[in-house]
Amino acid sequence: MFKFEKLVFGDLGWGDEFLFATLMTITVSILSMGLGLCLAIVTVWAKLITNKITRLIANFYTTVVRGVPELLVIYLIFFGGNTVVMSIAKLFGYNGYIELNALTIGTIAIAFISATYSSEVLRAAYLAVNKGQIEAAKALGLNKFQIFFKVMGPQILRHALPGIGNVWQITLKDTSLISVTGLVEIMRQTRIASNVEHSPLTFLVTAALLYLFLTTFSGKFFKVLELNYSKGYN
Amino acid sequence: MHNFLDYFEQSLLFRNFVEVLSGLDNTLLLLIISLPIGFVLSLVFALGRVSKSKIISKPIAGYIFVIRGTPLLVQIYLIYFGLGSVEFIRESFLWILLKEPFWCGVLALTINTVAYGSEIFRGGIQSVTKGQIESGLSLGFNKINLLRKIIFPIALRKVLPSYGNELILMVKATSLVSLTTYMEMTGIARKIMAKTFAPVEAFIAAGILYLFLNFLMVQFVKYLEWKYNPHLRVEQN
Numbered sequence: 001m002f003k004f005e006k007l008v009f010g011d012l013g014w015g016d017e018f019l020f021a022t023l024m025t026i027t028v029s030i031l032s033m034g035l036g037l038c039l040a041i042v043t044v045w046a047k048l049i050t051n052k053i054t055r056l057i058a059n060f061y062t063t064v065v066r067g068v069p070e071l072l073v074i075y076l077i078f079f080g081g082n083t084v085v086m087s088i089a090k091l092f093g094y095n096g097y098i099e100l101n102a103l104t105i106g107t108i109a110i111a112f113i114s115a116t117y118s119s120e121v122l123r124a125a126y127l128a129v130n131k132g133q134i135e136a137a138k139a140l141g142l143n144k145f146q147i148f149f150k151v152m153g154p155q156i157l158r159h160a161l162p163g164i165g166n167v168w169q170i171t172l173k174d175t176s177l178i179s180v181t182g183l184v185e186i187m188r189q190t191r192i193a194s195n196v197e198h199s200p201l202t203f204l205v206t207a208a209l210l211y212l213f214l215t216t217f218s219g220k221f222f223k224v225l226e227l228n229y230s231k232g233y234n
Numbered sequence: 235m236h237n238f239l240d241y242f243e244q245s246l247l248f249r250n251f252v253e254v255l256s257g258l259d260n261t262l263l264l265l266i267i268s269l270p271i272g273f274v275l276s277l278v279f280a281l282g283r284v285s286k287s288k289i290i291s292k293p294i295a296g297y298i299f300v301i302r303g304t305p306l307l308v309q310i311y312l313i314y315f316g317l318g319s320v321e322f323i324r325e326s327f328l329w330i331l332l333k334e335p336f337w338c339g340v341l342a343l344t345i346n347t348v349a350y351g352s353e354i355f356r357g358g359i360q361s362v363t364k365g366q367i368e369s370g371l372s373l374g375f376n377k378i379n380l381l382r383k384i385i386f387p388i389a390l391r392k393v394l395p396s397y398g399n400e401l402i403l404m405v406k407a408t409s410l411v412s413l414t415t416y417m418e419m420t421g422i423a424r425k426i427m428a429k430t431f432a433p434v435e436a437f438i439a440a441g442i443l444y445l446f447l448n449f450l451m452v453q454f455v456k457y458l459e460w461k462y463n464p465h466l467r468v469e470q471n
Contacts, residue, residue: 067449068441069405069406069407069409070406070409071413072409072420072440072441075424075437079437080433080434080437174305177305180413187307190311198319199319200316201319205312205316207308208300208308208309208312211305215304216303
């Protein structure tokens with residue numbers, strides 16, 4: 001049933017392959033979380049400024065991506081992404097064939113999903129900061145840039161951290177879906193290994209344990225961060 | 235106008251839409267079986283989780299920890315490919331159910347939603363104030379009536395919005411069952427894509443249907459909130 005000997009490092013087992021797959025999962029998670037946060041900041045900005053068109057676009061984006069299964073979003077970007085990129089390239093006069101690699105596509109797809117969750121967290125955090133803070137900063141004569149980076153930013157971060165931790169866990173687990181694009185992360189490696197060795201249970205349990213380790217470990221990390229950022233409040 | 239309708243009926247998007255629609259019943263079947271079972275089990279598990287006896291609460295806490303810490307895809311694969319590779323299960327009566335991708339999907343979705351749902355319900359149960367339980371006890375309620383008439387009504391009302399979120403996540407989660415060869419909406423959309431080489435039309439057709447399903451789910455939860463939280467209703471002028 002469970003074959004421990006298949007998990008050794010080196011040529012006889014799949015240990016080193018799984019190590020690289022885990023590193024790939026971590027890489028994709030961090031990249032897409034970062035890209036997602038950038039996208040989320042733009043989305044929140046579009047929702048909060050008093051412009052009906054940007055708000056409409058931002059609301060449409062978050063509603064649609066959150067209302068559609070993650071797998072469908074990944075399929076759409078993976079299979080449809082090349083077409084879109086090529087038609088954009090055509091506009092600039094390039095008629096060749098462009099193929100984005102699985103890592104890029106996977107990262108973009110997960111970032112698109114992750115950004116919708118992050119934007120809700122950031123929006124709530126922004127609204128949680130007292131408006132008097134901005135007024136006080138203005139009264140002190142700080143410019144817009146200073147207000148954002150010295151007054152609002154740190155406070156938004158404190159309110160947003162618990163939510164960001166949750167989004168990170170969701171993003172980490174969502175990366176398992178981009179195995180359908182052929183990118184060799186934990187889930188894809190599991191399918192490959194179980195097809196070769198005809199022992200799916202061994203590798204699936206390994207994958208589950210790896211994910212469990214990653215989520216637990218990063219959860220602890222976020223707990224420490226939260227404690228650090230709310231030092232003045234408890 | 236007539237010309238436009240003709241054109242629309244022949245368009246790839248419309249034809250895909252009709253084809254994906256034929257998978258709607260398979261998606262709904264997954265939900266209709268796993269959601270009610272998941273709801274009842276979530277309540278039971280939430281009660282076990284807050285139980286004073288450690289023998290009951292610890293294993294449930296462990297189960298919740300494992301399920302919430304691993305992706306649903308791993309759970310689906312573990313049940314569909316993993317359990318099927320165990321000799322002992324293939325010879326037992328369970329194999330009648332577990333050889334079908336449908337029942338594997340139902341099992342995985344139920345196990346998943348129970349873990350998330352019981353955490354949500356635990357929050358609700360723990361938010362019932364002590365005074366309310368004590369007043370119930372002083373009126374001579376026994377344990378079952380206390381649960382049925384005081385704790386559950388108060389707790390369920392409070393967690394309606396977050397349980398509604400979980401329901402929407404479940405609608406989206408059904409798409410993962412397509413990876414076990416079960417032909418629901420996402421599976422059909424994939425098949426269409428393989429046939430027509432037009433991915434965008436196929437997946438947008440499926441996406442519209444999922445959006446519609448989730449829209450209905452949101453309206454249903456909103457109605458429940460309106461009905462059971464009358465004190466929170468916004469007055470219409």
